[in-house]
Amino acid sequence: MEKILLISREPEKWKYFKENLLSSYEFVFSKPDEKWNFFGITIVAVDEIETMQDIANKANTKKRCPPIVFFGNSGDLSMEIQARKLGAVDFFSVPFDNDLLYFRFKNVSEMSKFISWTRQINREMVNLQEDMAQTMAQTVESRDENTGGHIIRTSTFIGILGEEFINTGDLTRDQLALIVRAAPLHDIGKIGVQDSVLLKPGPLTDSEREEMKKHAEKGAELIKKMQRKFESHTYLSYAYDIALNHHEFFNGKGYPNGKKGLEIPFWARLMSVVDVYDALVSDRIYRKGMQREDAFKIIFGGEGTQFDPVVLKAFDNCKDFMV
Numbered sequence: 001m002e003k004i005l006l007i008s009r010e011p012e013k014w015k016y017f018k019e020n021l022l023s024s025y026e027f028v029f030s031k032p033d034e035k036w037n038f039f040g041i042t043i044v045a046v047d048e049i050e051t052m053q054d055i056a057n058k059a060n061t062k063k064r065c066p067p068i069v070f071f072g073n074s075g076d077l078s079m080e081i082q083a084r085k086l087g088a089v090d091f092f093s094v095p096f097d098n099d100l101l102y103f104r105f106k107n108v109s110e111m112s113k114f115i116s117w118t119r120q121i122n123r124e125m126v127n128l129q130e131d132m133a134q135t136m137a138q139t140v141e142s143r144d145e146n147t148g149g150h151i152i153r154t155s156t157f158i159g160i161l162g163e164e165f166i167n168t169g170d171l172t173r174d175q176l177a178l179i180v181r182a183a184p185l186h187d188i189g190k191i192g193v194q195d196s197v198l199l200k201p202g203p204l205t206d207s208e209r210e211e212m213k214k215h216a217e218k219g220a221e222l223i224k225k226m227q228r229k230f231e232s233h234t235y236l237s238y239a240y241d242i243a244l245n246h247h248e249f250f251n252g253k254g255y256p257n258g259k260k261g262l263e264i265p266f267w268a269r270l271m272s273v274v275d276v277y278d279a280l281v282s283d284r285i286y287r288k289g290m291q292r293e294d295a296f297k298i299i300f301g302g303e304g305t306q307f308d309p310v311v312l313k314a315f316d317n318c319k320d321f322m323v
Helices: 011-021 049-060 077-085 098-143 150-167 173-185 188-192 206-213 215-229 235-245 266-281 292-301 309-321
Strands: 002-007 025-030 041-046 068-073 088-094
Touching (some): 041 049, 049 077, 068 077, 088 098, 150 173, 150 266, 173 235, 188 215, 206 215, 215 235, 235 266, 266 292, 266 309, 292 309
Parallel strands (some): 002 025, 002 041, 041 068, 068 088
8 A cells, every 4th residue: 555654743633634545545654853764655745844845955965755745724825835846746725625635646646656667767777878888898898808807996996095085075975986886987998999909918019009098088988978878877977087087197298188287187086096006916918917015116106297196195095905
């Protein structure tokens, strides 16, 4: 049976209302100052504007809420306008007509089912689209025998490094989650690099190196196309910044655009460090991965030139967890 959550300071006033709908709905009661649980709720019924405002505030923080109906005094037009502005889908005047109450609640109930179905479809579409992007990144990595596991490790490492900036207030938890989701796409542009260059088991020539460098712009172009198709995927904006800029140097001598300092997006500066670190400590066909301590010397030797000093300070705090 569908559930209605009644939020009110006066439980007794809802007796008549419940008697008229009891055969069709199950009722859950809560007071405005209590913690509300919307799970499994079809409709929320409230009788105070302050409660509507509180629900609206929670909705702004992404706490989903079922359709809300408001019960107010008959003829109070200003109250109805306020309630509807705050998200009420219907306004019931007290006293109310029994038959009309049932039919209007049935309409709201159908709306709730439709909203729930739409959200489920959207979630499935988002998951499918994101899985497609991740599969593309894994396909690129599977072409390059040199970098097995690189996208998983760098995603893990950037999450560890990003935690340092949650503690300082420079990143929010939601931002870091998006950055970690975006990280596997940082080298997706390598899908456009020739096999003869990507799979070469040794040092590249100057012309081959220039060809390899193009993967940053190719990756950004590919992600830009994804953004046009999947506009709701916020993480793709982080993926774009990372793919394009993770080979820029803090002193402006990186590629593809010679950006420097704070011109380089922060999340790309994070990826720059963990990307190089993983490349140094990982085995390649033509060399063994170096010891972590040797890799740290190279990383910290790039302070202010290749890498952001602020990011390196955070890296120093958490480097022991990057194994």
